[in-house]
Amino acid sequence: MTSASQKQSEGNRGALLGFAAYLIWGVFPLYFKALEPAGAWEVLCHRIIWTMVFCLIALAAKRRLGYLRELLANPQQLGAITIAAVLIAINWAVYIQAVVSGHTVEAALGYFLNPLVTVALGVLVLREKLRVMQSVAVAIGIVACVYLAIDYGHPPWISVVLALSFAGYGLMKKRIGGSMDALESLGAESTVLTPIAVVVLIVITARGDTTFTTHGAGHAVLLLTAGIVTAVPLLLFAAAARRVPLVTIGLLQFVTPVLQLLCGVLLLGEHLDFARWVGFGIVWVALALLTFDSLRAAGRSRRLARAATSAAI
Incomplete structure (x- = not known):
């Protein structure tokens, strides 16, 4: 197999892995609905705890648990991981509550808004400069939020919080950089959150609101799979991101x-x-402009790279 065909094969594999990851994330509402009558906080706690267990078992199998000691010895990186963990916990909590309370559509809007918020954060926090079409897309996204706020009678808080928390999480992951892979990062984040999750779960149990031991083996197994359901699409996404x-x-x-x-x-x-x-x-118009601009910029970069290679030869 030639180098070009190998690259194409890897690219196709990466696209399939990425599609699988986003497909799993896309049907999450059905999974969280299946966990009823568990409340959002109970589901969140189980998701955090079993994600930690899954990650630590996987890392132990790969003999890579030593990275946790290195993390504890690096206060700056530990702080960044803690902030990332808090942001993803907020995102998970709001999303689960949205699904179980019948606001899945509003949650979907949050993830449509996420690319626009990510671009805006790049300007506000990283001082990145926007291209003209990116600026127009962000402006249209703001118009959409104002329009929906007027229609709802209040800002679409679920959508806004989901978009802000996930974009902020992405920003923190960018600052952490490549010092940890996806499994190590998720393991560290869930480990930071687990003590809090255990305390909350104890409180829920003491109040008699737990469903883990009171709604049959099938329900308990579904809660136990929360770690796998959380980790698998993230690992698929990480594998895809390296290839496409x-x-x-x-x-x-x-x-x-x-x-x-x-x-x-x-x-x-x-x-x-x-x-x-x-x-x-209105949001989709903004996303169409953002996508078109990204495709055009990528095409320009490829042309410049080819021109540079030709000049070097």
Whole structure:
């Protein structure tokens, strides 16, 4: 197999892995609905605890648990991991609560808004400069939020918090950099959160609100699988990100909110009236502009790289 065909094969494999990751994330509403009558806090605690268990077992099998000692010896990195952990915990808590309370559609909107918020954070925090079309896309996204706030009678808080927390999480992951792989990072984040999750779970149990031991073996097994359900798509995504361009990942990420929207409307019986469809439509216009700009920028970069290679030869 030639180098070009190997590269294409790896790229195709990466695209499939990425699609699988976003597909799993997209059907999460069905998983969290299946966990009823467990409340959002109980589900969140089990998700954190069993994710930690899964990651530590996997890392122990690879003999890579030593990285935790290195992390404890590096206060700056530990602080960044802690902030990332808090942000993803907020994201998980709000998302789970949205699904179990019948607001899956609003949660889907949050993940449609996420790319726009990520671009905005790049400007505000990293002092990045926006291209013209990126600026227009962010402006249209703001218009969409204002329109939906007027329609709802209040800002779409679920969407906004999900978009901000996940974009902030991505920003912290960027600052952490490549010092840890996906499994190590998730293991560290869940380990930081586990003591809090255990305390909350003890309180829930003491109040008699736990469902883990009171709703049958099937329900308990579903809660136990929360760690696998959390870790597997993240590992698939990490494997995909190594094999495909960022633009491909950017296009694939829309699979998740589309599936969440479909789950909410078609399978979970949530209603989306015409005014809300208009709001979603405005967001989609912004995303279309952002995607077009990313594709154009990627094409320009490839042309420049080819030109530089030709000049060097």
